[in-house]
Amino acid sequence: MIIVRPIKTSDLKALYQIAIDSGHGFTSLPVNEQLLQQRISLAEESFSKEVSQAGKEGYLFVMEDTETGDVVGTSGIEAAVGLDDAFYHYHLGKVVHSSRELNIYNTVETLSLCNDYTGASEICTLFLSNSHRKNNNGRFLSRFRFLFIAEHKERFSDTIIAEMRGVSDNEGRSPFWNWLEEHFFSMDFPTADYLTGIGKKEFIAELMPKYPIYVNLLSKEAQDVIDKVHPQTVPALRLLEAEGFARRGYVDIFDAGPTVESNVNNIRSVNQSKRCQVIIDEVQSTDNYIICNSKVEDFRATQAPLSLRDTANQVVISQAVADALMVSAGDWVRIISN
Structure with missing residues (x-):
């Protein structure tokens, strides 16, 4: 994996x-x-x-x-x-050089250190x-x-x-x-x-x-x-x-x-990812997702098929995926379709 x-x-x-x-x-x-x-x-x-x-x-x-x-x-x-x-x-900007008397108008791009x-x-x-x-x-x-x-x-x-x-x-x-x-x-x-x-x-x-x-x-x-x-x-x-x-x-x-x-x-x-509670079971779906746990020091992420239960904010993942993510049933994960 x-x-x-x-x-x-x-x-x-x-x-x-x-x-x-x-x-x-x-x-x-x-x-x-x-x-x-x-x-x-x-x-x-x-x-x-x-x-x-x-x-x-x-x-x-x-x-x-x-x-x-x-x-x-x-x-x-x-x-x-x-x-x-x-x-x-460098920031790309513009400087205009113009003379109304000579009817000359030039726009020049500039690079400014910032x-x-x-x-x-x-x-x-x-x-x-x-x-x-x-x-x-x-x-x-x-x-x-x-x-x-x-x-x-x-x-x-x-x-x-x-x-x-x-x-x-x-x-x-x-x-x-x-x-x-x-x-x-x-x-x-x-x-x-x-x-x-x-x-x-x-x-x-x-x-x-x-x-x-x-x-x-x-x-x-x-x-x-x-x-x-x-x-x-x-x-x-x-x-x-x-x-x-x-x-x-x-x-x-x-x-x-x-x-x-x-x-x-x-x-x-960021705005389309979902937080879901983990259910560990056989996964029927073949839809591939990026999944991560909610930890920092022990952060883990993987991509795998899962079954989503939208109405209950729950996600079904296999035992192998749960082990890879270091999560147990009832823990929270964040997911996004890949």
Whole structure:
């Protein structure tokens, strides 16, 4: 059975391999064992603490194949970004240059450095091994987070964001960063990406242009990738758009990939998920659902067929699913159709 659970210290080796496999542009998982251990320690602390409002917590989950015990993917939520380190974006805006006397009117797009998403919750760190990119596992690994958020809203902000990976080539070269590198940074994209991933962000404030950048002054290659996603990221973007996420003109400062956002109550899997009481019995239905328990430190989620008794707010699940979720008859679970 495939389950999702909180990460633990014994998952370090698997997480390190995921960091290698994820490649360039995956800033949140640097290939650095010490930093990955720190990430795991923060997650263990976050899952175990009592929380009444969003703070510096970082929730990191892993997908496990219980038949083999292998960790095959990871997925995370940051409760409130930018509280310790500045959280930068470019905001796309417009400047109008006009002359009534000459009858000239030009609208020019600009990129302005900002920290507008400080305090927002971020869904992040989504990666699934090639061997398990089947049976809706990718959708499950993304969407279960919204059930966790719905069950524990006090732990998160009203605004939920996701940074989409921008355009780069197989060597990690970003056309957008190439222009910035030439004029401001003298540092290649993988290096800048890595420094950000390990928390060394001072160089951004020190070297990034302080004034709005006129987009039409960028190279044609850089202009073409602004607000565009990496081809491998298109399915993830489509899934989030179906959940109610939308672009608001914010792009990543390194690869210019879009950031999408939604109010927590407008996310489909948050407002359409249901809390149901567990009945353990044989399941007659073949309808597949994402199911999670109502716990934090012992959180578990899986996808499985179930029988729904809407009028009584009850759900029938098999004994195997109940065991995987660590629930008993009478406990509460949250479900959404997958």
